[in-house]
Amino acid sequence: MVLSDDVTRFVRATGPEHTDVQERMDEFASEHHFPNIGPDAGAVLCMVARMTDAEAVFEFGSGFGYSASWFLRGGADRVVLTEFDADELERGEEFLSEAGLADRCSFEHCDAMDAIDRYDGPFDAVLIDHEKERYADAFEAVAPKLAEGGVVIADNVMYGPIDFDAVLAHLEGEDGAIDADDEESRGIAEYLDTVCNADGFETVVLPVGSGLAVTTKVD
Template sequence: MVLTDEVSRFVRAVGPEHTDVQARMAAFADDHEFPNIGPESGAVLRLLARLTDADTVFEFGSGFGYSASWFLRGGADRVILTEFDADELDQGREFMREAGLAGRCIFEEGDAMETIERYDGPFDVVLVDHQKERYADAFDAVRDKFAPGGVVAADNVMRGPIDFDALLAHVEGDTTGGEEDSEGALASANDQTRGIADYLAAVRDDPDFETAILPVGSGLAVSTKVD
């Protein structure tokens, strides 16, 4: 476990309450064992929308709109939701209608990596929360589409379908993965873990972006465009 239960409970208790519709979204996620971003990270998304005075937010992987609902609470004028599961997106439409937020949502069914090709931006905030092994490609697809001061946040950089111990060893420079192994600590890790490692390398190596890791929820990597 990366965060202690007490720290998680503290962050959650001090953070914002769900709205009625968000509470129903959270219950729906529990019922369906759906991995939404959770309220601790949701509060960060709300903050990012507020701090950037966001006109447009683009999400890679929206599920039924829980993360989008936090951007909208932060005052984002519009959120582009992408999802390749049609039922999830329909459920998102329903929740947003109930919340009175549907008019600020653009629902895009299909592969987010294709959808992004139809948008030029500028984006104030981008959330990367789809297939972990495609995170670095998602960053590549949006890096030139940010408004000045734009922000990209990626979820699950510390928890989720990843091997945190292998990732930690990798970022600390452990290259002792074995004799025939050229990838060191990531040698026996899954593709999702490698995807997160690739993403972190991409944003950290990019001179136009500054990155901070926020160990809330499943771990957020937050990167700002600095030029």
């Protein structure tokens, strides 16, 4: 892990607890070995929704609705969930219905990159949490549809399916730091290069959960 155990425990001890439905979602994730963002990263999504007074949120990859539940908990008026696994999306609709939140959701069973073409925005918050090698493409697709002050959050930028040391070395300027066949690490590196150098945007990485890159539209 990138964070020390003590820091991780500290963040968890000061963070919000799950709702009853979120607790069942978390248990479902554990039983099915599904890589949830977890409550600490979820709390960031909740805070972003509150701070942007989010009317519309778009998710590139929604699984069974756990991340969407945090945006909705933060007061988001509407969340577009995208998921190519029909069973996961159906389970997400069931969970969010149990929580009384499904009427604020649009459930898209498709590739997220196809779905974004059908929505004009503007979006106040966006989550990118699908194939890592497609993160940069997702940002390029949604950036023109962000509201001023809108926020894009990318998950798994520090660890998970990537080589943290290789990505760090790349960011520090080491040529060839990432193996050519490590598509996930290369995808995250490309994404961070893209958002950190995008005109009109500011990016900060938060060492929460699996690492969140938080990018705000400032112009």
